[in-house]
Amino acid sequence: xxxxxxxxxxxxxxVPVAHAGAGAVRADIAARLAAAHPxxxxxxxxxxxxxxxxxxxxxxxxxxxxxxAAAILAEGKRLWTRKFRNGRSLAQCFPNGGRxxxxxxxxxxxxxxxxxTLETAVNQCLRSxxxxxxxxxxxxxxxxxxxxxxxxxxGQKIAVRIATPLAEERxxxxxxxxxxxxxxxxxxxxxxxxxxxxxxxxDTALPAAPGAASRWPFVREGRAISLQSQVRECLERMxxxxxxxxxxxxxxxxxxxxxxxxxxxxxxxxxxxx
Amino acid sequence: xxxxxxxxxxxxxxRPDKGxxxxxxxxxxxxxxxxxxxxxxxxxxxxxxxxxxxKLRALLVDPTRMVPDTVKPPYGRHRILxxxxxxxxVEFLRALP
Numbered sequence: 001x002x003x004x005x006x007x008x009x010x011x012x013x014x015v016p017v018a019h020a021g022a023g024a025v026r027a028d029i030a031a032r033l034a035a036a037h038p039x040x041x042x043x044x045x046x047x048x049x050x051x052x053x054x055x056x057x058x059x060x061x062x063x064x065x066x067x068x069a070a071a072i073l074a075e076g077k078r079l080w081t082r083k084f085r086n087g088r089s090l091a092q093c094f095p096n097g098g099r100x101x102x103x104x105x106x107x108x109x110x111x112x113x114x115x116x117t118l119e120t121a122v123n124q125c126l127r128s129x130x131x132x133x134x135x136x137x138x139x140x141x142x143x144x145x146x147x148x149x150x151x152x153x154x155g156q157k158i159a160v161r162i163a164t165p166l167a168e169e170r171x172x173x174x175x176x177x178x179x180x181x182x183x184x185x186x187x188x189x190x191x192x193x194x195x196x197x198x199x200x201x202x203d204t205a206l207p208a209a210p211g212a213a214s215r216w217p218f219v220r221e222g223r224a225i226s227l228q229s230q231v232r233e234c235l236e237r238m239x240x241x242x243x244x245x246x247x248x249x250x251x252x253x254x255x256x257x258x259x260x261x262x263x264x265x266x267x268x269x270x271x272x273x274x
Numbered sequence: 275x276x277x278x279x280x281x282x283x284x285x286x287x288x289r290p291d292k293g294x295x296x297x298x299x300x301x302x303x304x305x306x307x308x309x310x311x312x313x314x315x316x317x318x319x320x321x322x323x324x325x326x327x328x329k330l331r332a333l334l335v336d337p338t339r340m341v342p343d344t345v346k347p348p349y350g351r352h353r354i355l356x357x358x359x360x361x362x363x364v365e366f367l368r369a370l371p
Contacts, residue, residue, distance in 0.1 A: 185352075191345045200313070203309055206313075
């Protein structure tokens with residue numbers, strides 16, 4: 001049996017526990033983490049591995065701001081303000097030139113009933129003006145745009161609220177994906193980032209799920225790594241074929257993780273080692 | 275893969291593309307690199323007392339049969355390791371001090 005087939009089987013055969021609503025899911029995950037790590041403040045989960053590792057935390061502080069962040073932000077600003085052939089720009093597609101918009105993504109589009117991530121919104125703008133879209137996984141272009149637009153929301157608190165049945169459904173789709181074992185290693189995302197968060201895989205502490213959505217993109221080896229790119233890297237490590245960049249599955253995981261991070265301030269472009 | 279081509283158990287324990295067991299389990303000093311790994315229990319002779327070769331082999335082939343919610347990968351069932359490689363790992367584990 002090939003592994004895409006194993007993945008498909010796992011998705012159908014490994015049904016997570018019944019859904020209890022976004023609020024209850026958030027509370028359950030928070031309670032698990034608090035019980036396992038009573039000395040770690042939930043606000044620190046956003047530090048990733050550094051929340052559980054003083055040495056890593058010191059490295060992070062020593063590399064703040066990330067050395068390569070300025071160049072990434074300059075490129076992101078260039079792309080954000082670049083004039084299209086029709087004279088418009090990405091900045092003109094969004095309220096206030098894109099200032100303080102990032103905390104509201106992903107959004108649920110009531111008409112299409114699909115999630116609109118920040119990447120989707122950027123590409124909707126480009127497409128509507130006849131411009132070539134950016135590949136969601138392209139760190140050099142999309143990563144830089146995301147780094148810049150999220151820097152325009154620095155400190156803004158994430159405000160993805162799950163307030164309608166459709167929003168609950170999308171959150172639940174993300175939760176199921178996050179808790180479903182997949183790939184050759186038979187891990188779920190939650191195996192590491194909920195059930196074993198703070199424990200060490202080799203010498204690296206495993207980041208906790210509620211901290212994943214507030215600090216992206218992070219800067220690693222001069223590249224801006226988005227939340228969705230990070231999820232795809234994890235899927236590869238799990239021995240699973242990653243969901244395609246820009247897919248509904250990644251949008252649902254993005255939505256789930258961002259809802260878990262609601263209330264946390266956006267602090268993008270932090271340094272992170274490989 | 276001929277018997278001569280099968281890496282030794284210690285190498286299989288360490289290699290990220292094979293068992294990568296070292297990522298989750300610490301080893302006794304002198305038997306492998308010192309790591310912070312603590313997802314699984316530290317492994318040594320005392321911990322593995324009572325684990326004969328058949329039981330260890332069965333665990334590595336498919337640990338979910340013994341512990342359904344384990345995060346330990348099913349090395350045999352998912353073909354991460356071949357049968358001969360699992361045998362080498364079992365030998366390595368049983369020889370731990």
